[in-house]
Amino acid sequence: MEFDRIVSQKQEQKFAAWLKLFLSKTPEILSMQIAYQHRPGNPRSACRWKSGAFNICYRVRYEDGFHLVEKARQEVAVMNYLRQNTSIPVPEVLGSGTCWSGPYIVMPFVEGVPLSELLKNRSKEGSPVLNAQLSDRSLKRAYREMAILVLELSKPEFHTIGMAIFVLELSKPEFHTIGVLEKSEEGFNVTGRPLTFNMNELMLSANIHESNFPTRTFTTATGYFKSLALEQISHLRLQKNNAVKDEDDCRKKFAARYLFQKVVSDVSTNLDKGPFKLYCDDFRPSNVLIDVEKFCVSGAIDWEFTYVAPAEFSHVAPWWLLLISPEGWESDFNQFLDRYTPCFRLFLEALKESEDKMIEQQTLSEGQRLSPRMEHSMETGLFWVCLAARRSSMFDEIYWTFIDNKYFGPFTSLDDRIRLLSEEQREEMNELNQTRLLYKRGLSNMILSWFCHHYISPIQAYQPTLEPTAIMSDKANE
Numbered sequence: 001m002e003f004d005r006i007v008s009q010k011q012e013q014k015f016a017a018w019l020k021l022f023l024s025k026t027p028e029i030l031s032m033q034i035a036y037q038h039r040p041g042n043p044r045s046a047c048r049w050k051s052g053a054f055n056i057c058y059r060v061r062y063e064d065g066f067h068l069v070e071k072a073r074q075e076v077a078v079m080n081y082l083r084q085n086t087s088i089p090v091p092e093v094l095g096s097g098t099c100w101s102g103p104y105i106v107m108p109f110v111e112g113v114p115l116s117e118l119l120k121n122r123s124k125e126g127s128p129v130l131n132a133q134l135s136d137r138s139l140k141r142a143y144r145e146m147a148i149l150v151l152e153l154s155k156p157e158f159h160t161i162g163m164a165i166f167v168l169e170l171s172k173p174e175f176h177t178i179g180v181l182e183k184s185e186e187g188f189n190v191t192g193r194p195l196t197f198n199m200n201e202l203m204l205s206a207n208i209h210e211s212n213f214p215t216r217t218f219t220t221a222t223g224y225f226k227s228l229a230l231e232q233i234s235h236l237r238l239q240k241n242n243a244v245k246d247e248d249d250c251r252k253k254f255a256a257r258y259l260f261q262k263v264v265s266d267v268s269t270n271l272d273k274g275p276f277k278l279y280c281d282d283f284r285p286s287n288v289l290i291d292v293e294k295f296c297v298s299g300a301i302d303w304e305f306t307y308v309a310p311a312e313f314s315h316v317a318p319w320w321l322l323l324i325s326p327e328g329w330e331s332d333f334n335q336f337l338d339r340y341t342p343c344f345r346l347f348l349e350a351l352k353e354s355e356d357k358m359i360e361q362q363t364l365s366e367g368q369r370l371s372p373r374m375e376h377s378m379e380t381g382l383f384w385v386c387l388a389a390r391r392s393s394m395f396d397e398i399y400w401t402f403i404d405n406k407y408f409g410p411f412t413s414l415d416d417r418i419r420l421l422s423e424e425q426r427e428e429m430n431e432l433n434q435t436r437l438l439y440k441r442g443l444s445n446m447i448l449s450w451f452c453h454h455y456i457s458p459i460q461a462y463q464p465t466l467e468p469t470a471i472m473s474d475k476a477n478e
Contacts, residue, residue, distance in 0.1 A: 038095025110299035112289025157275035
């Protein structure tokens with residue numbers, strides 16, 4: 001579903017105003033001042049190093065030759081956790097906090113080139129696109145470096161879905177809920193709802209208020225998948241502009257979201273109660289730095305949207321094999337698959353080889369292999385179910401192309417699909433349709449507000465039982 005263009009334009013204006021103010025306040029000096037607070041010495045100079053989708057990085061040079069990067073709470077927790085419990089080369093956090101321009105992180109500067117820069121088509125401007133002329137050997141070599149990181153990220157096990165908070169004295173990562181990882185005096189805890197890329201997008205581009213998202217952790221994968229399905233329904237209900245084109249479009253989007261609720265009810269079976277895995281929405285080659293001389297990973301950065309998620313998220317094929325984010329894929333998904341499938345086969349080969357080597361080195365068990373699960377995810381369609389659950393902007397295209405027919409049989413007519421809904425759901429659909437049409441004609445902006453209050457946000461209404469916070473044990477993963 002398209003995001004609200006009016007809200008998106010307002011957000012762009014706000015960002016432009018903030019950036020203008022930020023740049024007018026000599027950010028280089030600010031970076032040096034912040035760096036000095038967390039690393040003694042004499043900062044000599046600072047310059048902008050990298051601008052990501054969610055941060056601006058400044059490289060600060062010291063007189064003694066030391067370099068650091070200034071880039072809060074959630075990302076710091078994840079970085080500390082990964083440094084302690086995996087072999088992923090994550091920069092040390094020297095300090096973090098908040099200043100007048102927003103939150104920041106201070107870390108040593110890591111030499112390296114983003115892997116995407118080595119793989120991209122240099123003739124195309126904008127977001128990186130995979131160079132189709134790369135040899136299979138070169139691409140497989142790059143995929144092997146990514147595969148090692150993917151395997152390391154999948155090793156820690158949790159029993160709660162949510163956000164991670166750093167806690168001291170820890171070795172074996174094992175959690176019991178889906179949520180946020182936090183620091184205490186006892187270890188790493190999962191306390192708080194998952195903070196996802198999609199939540200950020202819906203708040204910024206669809207004007208969905210923060211209160212419409214879950215506020216607690218989850219102890220089952222099914223509960224979290226249902227919450228994500230309700231997130232898609234809430235998006236359709238609450239976005240004011242550009243949500244639907246006409247009455248049929250509204251009915252089709254409504255039916256897709258309620259039928260998707262049925263789909264996710266059966267997604268997780270054996271792993272419904274865990275163990276759950278760490279998952280990063282923004283993990284991709286752009287955030288992996290490569291030592292070009294040795295061609296090995298020198299650092300992995302940008303962990304802001306990392307949380308404990310259902311194991312299924314880690315078990316599906318990676319979306320980043322073509323470098324482009326899902327929103328940049330072809331409108332014809334079959335064309336996308338024609339390009340994606342050969343790359344996926346190559347990645348599977350690299351992943352299997354990495355698994356074999358790690359098993360031989362006794363750093364991975366047979367039960368921790370991801371390659372058969374990822375291959376299975378493309379065969380069963382789990383890849384598309386997880387992607388639809390996590391990406392509101394692509395939900396409708398994914399649902400009608402890959403999910404509906406697989407779960408509900410050949411599509412004959414929209415009316416047949418609507419008959420699968422309950423009578424209460426059909427009545428709600430009709431009311432939403434009438435409200436949407438009235439609003440679109442400019443007759444009543446108040447009616448939409450009334451509807452949103454009348455039908456309480458489903459995500460707000462759905463609050464799973466809060467379980468006691470789990471502390472990670474200090475054994476190593478089996």
